[in-house]
Amino acid sequence: MPPGQAALADHASPADQLQARLLDHTLRVLLRDGYQRFSMNAVAASAKASKETLYRHFGDKAGLLHAALERLAALIEPLLRDGLDDAPTSPARLRRLGRNYLHGCYLPEAIALQRIAIADGEQGLGPLFVREITERAIGFVEAEFAGLGSEHPRADAEAFLGMIQGKLHERIMLGTVLPDLDRRLDEQIDQALRVMAPYLTGLAENPRP
Amino acid sequence: MPPGQAALADHASPADQLQARLLDHTLRVLLRDGYQRFSMNAVAASAKASKETLYRHFGDKAGLLHAALERLAALIEPLLRDGLDDAPTSPARLRRLGRNYLHGCYLPEAIALQRIAIADGEQGLGPLFVREITERAIGFVEAEFAGLGSEHPRADAEAFLGMIQGKLHERIMLGTVLPDLDRRLDEQIDQALRVMAPYLTGLAENPRP
DNA sequence: ACCGTCCCGTACCGTACGGTACGGCTTGAC
DNA sequence: GTCAAGCCGTACCGTACGGTACGGGACGGT
Numbered sequence: 001m002p003p004g005q006a007a008l009a010d011h012a013s014p015a016d017q018l019q020a021r022l023l024d025h026t027l028r029v030l031l032r033d034g035y036q037r038f039s040m041n042a043v044a045a046s047a048k049a050s051k052e053t054l055y056r057h058f059g060d061k062a063g064l065l066h067a068a069l070e071r072l073a074a075l076i077e078p079l080l081r082d083g084l085d086d087a088p089t090s091p092a093r094l095r096r097l098g099r100n101y102l103h104g105c106y107l108p109e110a111i112a113l114q115r116i117a118i119a120d121g122e123q124g125l126g127p128l129f130v131r132e133i134t135e136r137a138i139g140f141v142e143a144e145f146a147g148l149g150s151e152h153p154r155a156d157a158e159a160f161l162g163m164i165q166g167k168l169h170e171r172i173m174l175g176t177v178l179p180d181l182d183r184r185l186d187e188q189i190d191q192a193l194r195v196m197a198p199y200l201t202g203l204a205e206n207p208r209p
Numbered sequence: 210m211p212p213g214q215a216a217l218a219d220h221a222s223p224a225d226q227l228q229a230r231l232l233d234h235t236l237r238v239l240l241r242d243g244y245q246r247f248s249m250n251a252v253a254a255s256a257k258a259s260k261e262t263l264y265r266h267f268g269d270k271a272g273l274l275h276a277a278l279e280r281l282a283a284l285i286e287p288l289l290r291d292g293l294d295d296a297p298t299s300p301a302r303l304r305r306l307g308r309n310y311l312h313g314c315y316l317p318e319a320i321a322l323q324r325i326a327i328a329d330g331e332q333g334l335g336p337l338f339v340r341e342i343t344e345r346a347i348g349f350v351e352a353e354f355a356g357l358g359s360e361h362p363r364a365d366a367e368a369f370l371g372m373i374q375g376k377l378h379e380r381i382m383l384g385t386v387l388p389d390l391d392r393r394l395d396e397q398i399d400q401a402l403r404v405m406a407p408y409l410t411g412l413a414e415n416p417r418p
Numbered sequence: 419a420c421c422g423t424c425c426c427g428t429a430c431c432g433t434a435c436g437g438t439a440c441g442g443c444t445t446g447a448c
Numbered sequence: 449g450t451c452a453a454g455c456c457g458t459a460c461c462g463t464a465c466g467g468t469a470c471g472g473g474a475c476g477g478t
Binding site: 138 | 243244245323327328336343347361365367368370371373374375377378379383384385400401403404405406407410
């Protein structure tokens with residue numbers, strides 16, 4: 001197997017391997033060219049495949065993007081769980097969860113795909129993104145707040161995620177350049193936890209009956 | 210009057226009136242057709258103008274969108290200030306400011322334009338959006354937190370805005386339909402202020418020296 | 419050895435769009 | 449009245465893209 005290729009399953013059928021390769025190149029082209037210059041031709045050229053193959057496997061352009069989004073979601077999901085299995089519920093764990101979320105969310109491929117999903121909401125790509133990625137992340141954090149004794153775990157989860165994304169998210173989406181992204185992400189979480197600290201203290205002192 | 214810079218005065222020159230009309234139709238078409246189907250032809254048809262006129266006034270497509278964004282920013286700016294002139298600095302004022310921000314931010318035209326700005330960050334439209342709209346709003350809220358005695362007014366402002374936008378912003382951008390938007394916005398602010406309340410109380414009890 | 423399936427490469431078609439050109443109309447200045 | 453400028457409507461050009469068609473090669477099953 002050529003190095004550098006991200007193969008998911010060891011025993012994938014040739015067809016599955018081909019599809020995975022095509023989707024990897026889809027993400028790569030998306031990342032390299034942005035949405036404007038993204039085209040089926042570019043994907044085919046990058047993957048050294050024929051357009052006919054693309055259409056055979058994915059039907060049309062929307063189908064290809066749909067499949068690429070699902071593949072990305074599959075890649076992000078384990079990132080969310082990283083390093084969380086054994087830790088007990090706690091604010092520190094919240095920090096870790098937040099970092100995981102931001103790191104998955106701001107993978108270059110994730111940014112590129114989210115841009116596309118935003119640009120054409122009508123294709124159903126936007127709702128799919130919400131379902132596959134956003135809602136799943138919210139579910140994680142919601143469980144966390146429930147464990148911390150919140151009376152409104154879902155609302156708290158959305159507030160927390162909104163706060164750690166903050167305006168940084170908007171700037172990233174809008175293409176404002178961002179050197180030092182990792183450091184900015186950590187700062188963002190620090191600020192969010194600072195503002196939220198009194199609330200979390202209140203939760204700890206008055207646990208839900 | 211010599212053909213100087215476009216003035217926003219009531220007595221605009223015919224050329225300015227025409228430009229304003231063209232930009233209004235630009236926003237309208239953007240809103241109606243979305244980004245995918247947005248075209249110079251559609252704008253010209255909607256405004257019953259000729260393409261030549263569009264190109265004469267705005268140079269090219271990017272120039273038209275640029276001008277439309279600036280016009281939108283000019284429309285949104287007074288919304289931010291609405292009802293705030295006489296109120297003293299207070300958490301209640303914060304709520305009002307948040308509502309104003311969300312209402313301006315989720316004007317249908319603003320959503321459509323932000324989608325475009327996100328889709329092609331390379332055009333410089335994204336950074337322009339950040340400069341003209343995002344940063345301006347942050348500045349407002351920052352002053353508010355400074356008035357409330359925060360030691361990190363800017364970070365607090367970003368956290369507050371991020372929280373009131375929360376995941377609703379992502380869902381809106383991603384095209385998940387949203388009936389009852391106004392009610393959702395109010396809920397969003399309620400939740401944010403609930404989570405932030407202990408922090409604000411702390412600010413009130415320990416004002417900055 | 420044969421055949422079906424998949425794939426590559428390339429060529430092709432229709433369409434849609436950005437941008438330009440041109441003829442004719444209206445308007446306002448001198 | 450005359451002239452220039454701006455505008456409209458339409459037609460036009462080049463290009464790029466989504467999607468299809470076709471010939472030829474490689475592989476696996478029978």
